[in-house]
């Protein structure tokens with residue numbers, strides 16, 4: 183298990199970033215993909231927006247973007263039957279058991 | 288750099304049968320030997336296997352089963368475009384003079400592990416290809432007003448064309464309403480808009496210009512190669528453009544000193560209906576925003592220019608074999624040996640093969 187997975191297991195959604203290059207390193211990695219220096223880890227803002235979405239049965243799934251950089255796919259926990267592009271969402275739950283799981287609201 | 292030609296080929300039937308990977312590879316290799324003039328084991332300098340199967344050392348295993356003792360032998364894995372990636376490796380060995388004759392054998396089983404990329408964390412629990420395909424389709428509908436019916440035309444055309452491909456998984460034609468009414472996988476994807484993961488194998492024999500004519504009177508030359516990889520994570524992609532396909536096509540056309548309007552016949556990577564609509568535009572075969580109209584016109588006029596063997600949707604998709612099967616089809620077309628599938632006056636052909644939601648693409652130009 184890497185750092186990202188350890189934290190995800192605890193319900194923390196974190197990213198690597200490089201202070202030297204002043205950039206988010208995503209997907210998470212131990213080294214900066216620009217300078218190969220060591221990364222720092224920090225929590226990602228839980229406020230994101232919907233880039234695209236669709237539905238499987240009654241489940242709305244979508245690509246959400248955080249901090250204008252980090253994109254993940256997750257399930258939208260909503261009473262509505264649809265969603266909107268650019269809609270503001272929050273990461274409400276994340277986990278790592280068999281696989282990764284992200285839930286937005 | 289030496290010129291390199293396709294001088295022989297073999298296919299198995301694509302199916303959902305559970306067949307050992309070694310048997311699949313041997314089956315299409317046997318076809319190459321059965322159908323290629325003057326070929327003997329001692330002439331082969333290299334055996335390259337393309338697969339997503341977890342078995343090890345398949346280059347050596349296939350060589351032993353075929354009685355070949357090659358100088359070069361190894362496996363190439365690059366998900367759905369493993370086949371063209373292996374072909375580019377073989378091309379390079381021959382062009383550089385390291386080898387003269389190479390067998391490239393691709394195969395996968397229908398339950399192969401190449402369908403899900405575990406590493407791509409960004410997909411969350413939505414790991415299967417149907418989810419990126421739904422995102423592509425939804426985004427395309429939104430941006431270009433693409434309709435369900437326009438998507439169904441792709442599937443109707445490719446299923447119909449597969450009827451004349453004896454190796455295809457599907458031998459059933461579907462009407463546009465049947466496709467539109469097929470089971471909803473998601474709100475944006477119908478069952479019949481998806482390609483099926485199959486068991487199957489395809490092999491080709493590549494040879495240098497010095498010896499190509501020993502095996503065939505009509506070698507088919509690989510005149511252009513373009514490849515591009517942008518990432519492994521799907522979510523970084525632009526959802527309405529196949530950027531890596533565009534880059535790979537530019538490189539390939541440039542190398543072949545050819546333009547898109549010279550392409551007489553093309554095998555393109557229709558993993559899902561939406562992919563064909565995007566690819567015909569990004570390969571320059573149709574103008575931007577006219578992909579759906581272009582494909583509909585082909586369907587209405589029974590023009591087999593795009594995916595004459597039925598594409599992935601009609602022929603099935605044994606991942607490691609797909610790129611090689613596409614090359615076999617274009618070779619047959621340029622040799623005027625494609626029988627009922629034959630496109631008239633085919634002199635220049637194109638192969639488009641991609642991986643993991645177009646994070647990586649290969650484009651090849653072939654000439655008679």
Ligand SMILES: [Zn+2]
Pocket residue numbers: 200201202203204214215216217218219
């Ligand atoms: Zn850095």
